[in-house]
Amino acid sequence: MKTFAELNFPGRLIAVEGLDGSGKSTQIYLLKRWLEAEGVKVYFSEWNSSELVKSATSKGKKRELLTPTTFSLIHATDFADRYERHLLPLLRSGYIVLCDRYIFTAFARDVVRGCLPEWVRGIYNFAALPDTTFFFKADLEVSLNRILEGRPKLKFFEAGMDLHLSNDPYESFRIFQGRILEQYMAMSAKFNFIVMDANQHVEKQQALVRKIVSERMDLARFKRRGPLPLPPAIQPDNKAKEAEEDLAA
């Protein structure tokens, strides 16, 4: 498996991974705001967000129809749709693509659910590796408290209730997240995760994220050259209008 840089794509992919409640979504959002302000061509893509697959996934989750195998396959379908329709063309045209969760989420989660690691990795082997992967590692208790404080009602699959770890959703969630963390840590070195201390302040983490990104990527390369040109038909008209308005004033 190769990164997009190794495959000579002009674009770059940055992924964030971590447990629910590790603060990764906040960090990637702030990274996006910064890159946009810098004038960089940037696109953000979230796990499990393809319009087409979404209705099937939510039906499956709501009605608890999913098994470990179909759970894995439906997320792979969602990923493939975003990968082939959005990520690849954008990376070909020199975008920085930011992914909130990437294939490592499947590698960790589906394996905890009981799918064979080789099977899961084989399915995702059409995808190139990110150029940079940040892993936000918070103490398990910190992540759990963040989630459990904000959203006290845990969803069935989110809590790993399908694994029958415990009849108590909170206890089940704790065990499930603990196992996912183990899986992440086991693959961290192989996939060159940059492990971030997610117990630190948000600002401090973001400063470090931005520093690492600017060291690893020459941002000037990803900037749009000037503002988007207007379609030729509109341009002269607009200028004439502006001139009229100027005169009137």
Place this chain on the structure above:
Amino acid sequence: MKKPATNSDGVKKCRRFYGHGIPHVPLEDIAGKLIVVEGADGSGRSTQIARLVDWLETSGHATVQVGLKRSTLVSSELEKAQEGNILSRTTLSLFYATDFADQLENVILPALKAGFIVLADRYVYTLMARDMVRGMDEAWLKNLYGIALEPDAVFYFSVEPQELVQRNLAKNASLDYWESGMDLGFSRDMFDSFVKYQTAMQAAFHKLRKNYGFTIVDGNRPVGSITRELRKKIRALLAAK
């Protein structure tokens, strides 16, 4: 057809998945039989399945039918996606795999456990052949469908593409977009594209046959003669129980 694996006593070993299978699903005590019918549209699959169901049920066997795009989980979404032809090939492939896995776990396996005869109107072979024709990696497909249960029998209805065209036109007065492989751009002429696509599909099936072993049924013959052949083979299969 590939002989079922036997141990030294000549007793049929318990059934198996092609790969590692489905997590948390043991295969002991599966009493039913899984019979698969493969072939293009117009090869006579549904006619023969209807006749087999009739015959089996009259003889006292409980049956269940499955087929592609029939899962509770994704069938309507898959239908919608195909209408717009907006999915890229990996996505479509995984969508079909999800549909298959849902039916395998929620219909096929429970029915087999309950001792039913499951008749599958197409199985993973069509899905693999379609993807192979579209240039997908065979090793990737083999891994993906390692979840599939090995059937007790697979009958592949072989009919010449020229004959398939005639049958489809006689039935619908038109050719199906996907069954003509129009997404592949073989030809803008649907008739040409259909023949080219079905020829490529047959080549893919022959390639798959080396690994998965099907019984080839000459589908150019009269309906009754095909039914007789199928009954004879299935009778032998049921007797071996």
